[in-house]
Amino acid sequence: MNGFFRVAWLVMRKDLRVESRSREMLFTTLFFAVSCVLVFSFSFVRGGQAVDGAAPGILWIAIAFSGTLALGRAFERERQHDALRGLMLAPVDRPAIYLGKLFGLLLLLAAVEAVVVVMVAFLFQAPLFRHGWMLLALLVLGTIGFASVGTLFSAMLVRTTSRAVLLPILLYPVTIPVLIMGVSGTAALVQPEPDLAMARLWITLLMFFDVVFLVLALWTFEPVMTE
Amino acid sequence: MNKRVFPVLAAVSLLVFVSAPIIIVRAPYESTMGLVQKIFYFHFPSWMAMFLSVFILGIASVFYLFRRTPAADRLAVSAAELAAIFGLMGLITGPLWGIKAWGVWWQWDARLTMAVILELILAAYLLLRQYGGAGSDRLAAGLGIFAMANVPFLYVSTEIWRTVHPRTSVVPTLPVDFGVPLWWSFGGFIVLCLALLSARSRLEEQRATLDRLYLALEED
Numbered sequence: 221m222n223g224f225f226r227v228a229w230l231v232m233r234k235d236l237r238v239e240s241r242s243r244e245m246l247f248t249t250l251f252f253a254v255s256c257v258l259v260f261s262f263s264f265v266r267g268g269q270a271v272d273g274a275a276p277g278i279l280w281i282a283i284a285f286s287g288t289l290a291l292g293r294a295f296e297r298e299r300q301h302d303a304l305r306g307l308m309l310a311p312v313d314r315p316a317i318y319l320g321k322l323f324g325l326l327l328l329l330a331a332v333e334a335v336v337v338v339m340v341a342f343l344f345q346a347p348l349f350r351h352g353w354m355l356l357a358l359l360v361l362g363t364i365g366f367a368s369v370g371t372l373f374s375a376m377l378v379r380t381t382s383r384a385v386l387l388p389i390l391l392y393p394v395t396i397p398v399l400i401m402g403v404s405g406t407a408a409l410v411q412p413e414p415d416l417a418m419a420r421l422w423i424t425l426l427m428f429f430d431v432v433f434l435v436l437a438l439w440t441f442e443p444v445m446t447e
Numbered sequence: 448m449n450k451r452v453f454p455v456l457a458a459v460s461l462l463v464f465v466s467a468p469i470i471i472v473r474a475p476y477e478s479t480m481g482l483v484q485k486i487f488y489f490h491f492p493s494w495m496a497m498f499l500s501v502f503i504l505g506i507a508s509v510f511y512l513f514r515r516t517p518a519a520d521r522l523a524v525s526a527a528e529l530a531a532i533f534g535l536m537g538l539i540t541g542p543l544w545g546i547k548a549w550g551v552w553w554q555w556d557a558r559l560t561m562a563v564i565l566e567l568i569l570a571a572y573l574l575l576r577q578y579g580g581a582g583s584d585r586l587a588a589g590l591g592i593f594a595m596a597n598v599p600f601l602y603v604s605t606e607i608w609r610t611v612h613p614r615t616s617v618v619p620t621l622p623v624d625f626g627v628p629l630w631w632s633f634g635g636f637i638v639l640c641l642a643l644l645s646a647r648s649r650l651e652e653q654r655a656t657l658d659r660l661y662l663a664l665e666e667d
Contacts, residue, residue, distance in 0.1 A: 376585070377586065394590070395570040400560065
């Protein structure tokens with residue numbers, strides 16, 4: 221088991237090192253997320269007043285859209301020079317490779333979310349930090365749910381020609397429950413009278429979905445990726 | 448095997464479907480819903496046929512993914528198409544009931560949302576099969592397993608959340624007068640589903656044979 225997490229750690233460190241040298245995925249994803257929120261703020265903020273209850277939806281849409289962008293590129297570097305085959309041929313547990321990839325993406329998305337949350341709170345005057353810890357829990361669990369499926373699908377689509385089109389088509393139907401829970405949980409936190417019990421219910425459900433998604437992804441990664 | 452099974456299944460489902468209207472007409476009127484209540488004999492069985500197809504899809508996908516049996520893949524495609532069709536029937540008959548019972552065609556409550564999500568996943572599955580190109584079969588199998596994972600949530604959604612949709616416990620507690628036509632149509636839908644499944648997977652099988660023959664011909 222020790223070796224399993226070591227492999228995951230190594231794969232993640234490799235991804236982060238490549239990323240820290242080029243910063244390509246971070247900057248492109250961040251830019252996309254920022255422009256997404258800006259477009260929403262053009263249409264939903266009139267005269268300095270945001271439309272009622274728009275903030276949670278916009279926050280999660282920005283995360284989902286920019287997440288899709290990042291996920292689509294997650295295995296892009298492995299496509300070049302047949303690096304994916306090299307990675308798959310390594311004498312290690314395949315699910316560990318998946319986990320390492322997932323960790324790398326989660327860190328990237330966390331960096332993006334840190335900016336998006338501040339932007340949404342600022343532009344839409346949403347009291348997102350009133351229950352900061354619960355929002356953090358929602359964001360972490362929601363992102364895990366979204367990215368766990370996304371990493372698997374992105375890996376599956378690596379060899380497909382129309383992968384850029386197919387990723388969102390496959391990803392959104394499966395992850396809609398997670399997005400709904402994220403939006404509803406956030407909405408319960410930012411409404412004028414926060415409903416903490418409701419937010420806790422959504423957090424619990426998110427945990428449940430995360431476990432299901434992670435187990436399914438770890439279980440199917442190896443047979444899906446084997447040629 | 449398919450060749451012998453299909454005529455039997457087709458004959459039985461034809462028999463049930465011909466006799467079902469008579470049985471449904473003879474069933475008593477429900478006091479609050481009136482004539483609209485008869486949709487139920489169509490609505491519930493079509494969802495059950497969908498659940499059956501999704502389970503077949505999921506299990507066939509698992510088999511294909513881990514054992515690589517081509518027959519499982521063919522079964523999965525057929526089941527996915529049927530699940531999408533029966534799901535569509537459920538989604539059409541549902542609002543017809545809803546407008547009478549709730550006064551609106553549609554509400555985003557837990558049960559209805561999950562039903563739409565499952566239908567979306569099936570549509571994505573079919574899109575992937577159609578446009579995924581080479582190697583999409585294994586990918587689709589992965590998606591099929593995720594589709595199956597949704598069914599338990601869908602089924603228990605009325606129990607967890609207080610939704611406008613009637614609870615699952617309604618069906619076993621129905622009075623006999625309503626229960627007989629319901630289970631009759633339920634049987635009809637299930638048999639029809641299996642008949643279509645066997646015909647459709649046989650079509651896939653013949654298509655695969657044809658492809659194989661073409662390839663063999665080109666090699667010569």
